[in-house]
Amino acid sequence: MWTMSKLTLCLVGLMLVTSIQVGAQTKAILTIEPEGSTIISRHIYGHFAEHLGRSIYDGFWIDKDLPVKKQGRIRLDIVEALKKIRIPNLRWPGGCFADEYHWRDGIGPAKNRPKMVNTNWGGVIEDNSFGTHEFLELCKLLNCEPYISANVGSGTPDEMSKWVEYLNFDGLSPMTELRKKNGNAQPYHVSFWGVGNESWGCGGNMTAEYYSNEYRRYATFAKDYGSAKLKKIAAGASDFDYHWTETLMKNVGNRMWGLSLHYYTIPTGNWGKKGSATGFSEQEYFNTMERALRMDELITKHSAIMDRYDPKKNVALVVDEWGIWTDVEEGTNPGFLYQQNSLRDALIAASTLNIFHKHADRVKMANLAQTVNVLQALILTDKEKMLLTPTYYVFDMYKVHHDAKLLPIKFITPDYQLNGRKIPAINVSASKDVNGVVHISLVNLDAGNEISVTADLGDLKWNSVAGEILTSANVTDVNTFERPYQIQLSKFDQANKDGNRLNVKLPPHSIVTLTLN
Numbered sequence: 001m002w003t004m005s006k007l008t009l010c011l012v013g014l015m016l017v018t019s020i021q022v023g024a025q026t027k028a029i030l031t032i033e034p035e036g037s038t039i040i041s042r043h044i045y046g047h048f049a050e051h052l053g054r055s056i057y058d059g060f061w062i063d064k065d066l067p068v069k070k071q072g073r074i075r076l077d078i079v080e081a082l083k084k085i086r087i088p089n090l091r092w093p094g095g096c097f098a099d100e101y102h103w104r105d106g107i108g109p110a111k112n113r114p115k116m117v118n119t120n121w122g123g124v125i126e127d128n129s130f131g132t133h134e135f136l137e138l139c140k141l142l143n144c145e146p147y148i149s150a151n152v153g154s155g156t157p158d159e160m161s162k163w164v165e166y167l168n169f170d171g172l173s174p175m176t177e178l179r180k181k182n183g184n185a186q187p188y189h190v191s192f193w194g195v196g197n198e199s200w201g202c203g204g205n206m207t208a209e210y211y212s213n214e215y216r217r218y219a220t221f222a223k224d225y226g227s228a229k230l231k232k233i234a235a236g237a238s239d240f241d242y243h244w245t246e247t248l249m250k251n252v253g254n255r256m257w258g259l260s261l262h263y264y265t266i267p268t269g270n271w272g273k274k275g276s277a278t279g280f281s282e283q284e285y286f287n288t289m290e291r292a293l294r295m296d297e298l299i300t301k302h303s304a305i306m307d308r309y310d311p312k313k314n315v316a317l318v319v320d321e322w323g324i325w326t327d328v329e330e331g332t333n334p335g336f337l338y339q340q341n342s343l344r345d346a347l348i349a350a351s352t353l354n355i356f357h358k359h360a361d362r363v364k365m366a367n368l369a370q371t372v373n374v375l376q377a378l379i380l381t382d383k384e385k386m387l388l389t390p391t392y393y394v395f396d397m398y399k400v401h402h403d404a405k406l407l408p409i410k411f412i413t414p415d416y417q418l419n420g421r422k423i424p425a426i427n428v429s430a431s432k433d434v435n436g437v438v439h440i441s442l443v444n445l446d447a448g449n450e451i452s453v454t455a456d457l458g459d460l461k462w463n464s465v466a467g468e469i470l471t472s473a474n475v476t477d478v479n480t481f482e483r484p485y486q487i488q489l490s491k492f493d494q495a496n497k498d499g500n501r502l503n504v505k506l507p508p509h510s511i512v513t514l515t516l517n
């Protein structure tokens with residue numbers, strides 16, 4: 001039997017991650033440093049809204065006759081929900097759609113805007129009624145920063161350059177005049193600009209070498225105007241394509257503010273048959289979590305390449321598409337990517353955010369795909385009905401970490417074992433906010449075991465602990481339009497202070513955020 005002192009020695013000396021089983025009980029040990037220096041950028045809590053399925057049309061942007069509160073055609077119950085979690089930025093108009101989008105089609109009187117076919121997503125007619133001004137109005141209502149992906153695949157450097165000028169220039173120019181004519185005298189000061197999307201695939205099937213040159217060309221003509229210093233984000237690698245990152249870092253380097261990375265968790269690992277969003281076994285749950293946790297490996301390896309070219313970490317890694325991607329719900333358009341959202345999705349979201357925190361020195365921005373009615377959504381709608389998914393509640397709990405200082409952590413976690421395979425049962429992160437308040441977020445991925453966590457908080461001064469928990473009877477549980485609040489946050493009372501130690505009992509498949517007062 002291992003003793004506590006042996007365990008502590010093991011923790012401090014070797015920082016091993018190991019499994020400790022005491023009878024049926026499982027224990028984890030944690031030490032949290034009282035101070036830190038790396039800021040967790042709030043922009044890792046960003047979201048994504050593509051012209052895809054029911055994300056924009058019948059999501060954010062609704063029929064004028066739908067009986068819900070709206071401003072123009074912007075749906076306000078969605079706006080209110082996203083404001084509550086303090087959404088920091090919203091990426092638009094795609095995704096693959098961005099590389100077929102010509103921004104001039106989406107300005108001016110709606111009745112004059114041309115219609116186009118959305119070739120990527122279901123071949124539906126795009127009427128361009130939601131365009132640049134409507135997106136920026138939405139961002140204003142959300143109080144978030146816009147992140148615009150410009151068209152590199154089928155566009156031109158001039159088109160991108162004029163879009164930037166149209167939005168950001170305040171002086172005398174045809175673009176400024178056009179913006180004024182369309183109702184906005186003042187420039188919008190849009191800083192975040194994606195230069196293409198997935199340029200290795202739907203964004204043009206380019207090689208990394210070819211795209212590097214294209215990036216340099218497009219970026220040259222996208223100028224800074226006034227106070228809007230552009231943060232240009234290069235289209236980055238998919239998953240394990242380390243050659244892409246290497247080439248971009250070598251050929252583009254600090255000409256970019258950020259380099260993106262896309263990683264989706266496919267439950268089966270098979271794009272042809274991804275697996276159901278709701279009907280899955282414990283083995284499928286385990287496999288999915290194993291895949292989701294690979295985000296840590298991916299960021300570690302892409303960052304190591306970036307470190308060689310940029311040791312001072314000036315270029316951000318921007319994970320601007322992530323989340324679980326399952327088969328669509330039965331009876332829905334396969335091109336619309338509409339999927340339900342279970343407690344499993346929330347566990348993925350919380351674990352991924354903990355991974356982003358761990359890499360906060362390099363990961364400065366991220367965007368979950370996608371906000372409303374598409375993939376790992378925060379919000380689902382059905383006509384006038386709207387529900388918040390389990391994933392939404394994670395972003396609600398975790399908002400305390402926005403722009404907070406990351407506190408270094410060491411921990412020993414038991415394993416979650418299934419049929420001879422294992423993953424770490426616990427993942428955790430902690431931060432100190434601007435008021436000096438410490439928040440700790442813990443995730444127990446084990447589907448069957450409660451885990452007792454003992455945290456050594458060293459010199460940290462605190463008097464009491466309060467918390468919130470997100471869990472449910474089964475990892476497959478979802479919120480439905482009939483039962484929209486089956487999964488929601490509740491008060492957590494299984495954390496207590498013992499001297500300067502914090503003891504926590506984490507129920508199986510649960511997410512807890514604690515506040516130390």
Ligand code: AHR
Binds near residue numbers: 096197321
């Ligand atoms: O998010 C859905 C799609 O996934 C995006 O359009 C594309 O960039 C990615 O392949």
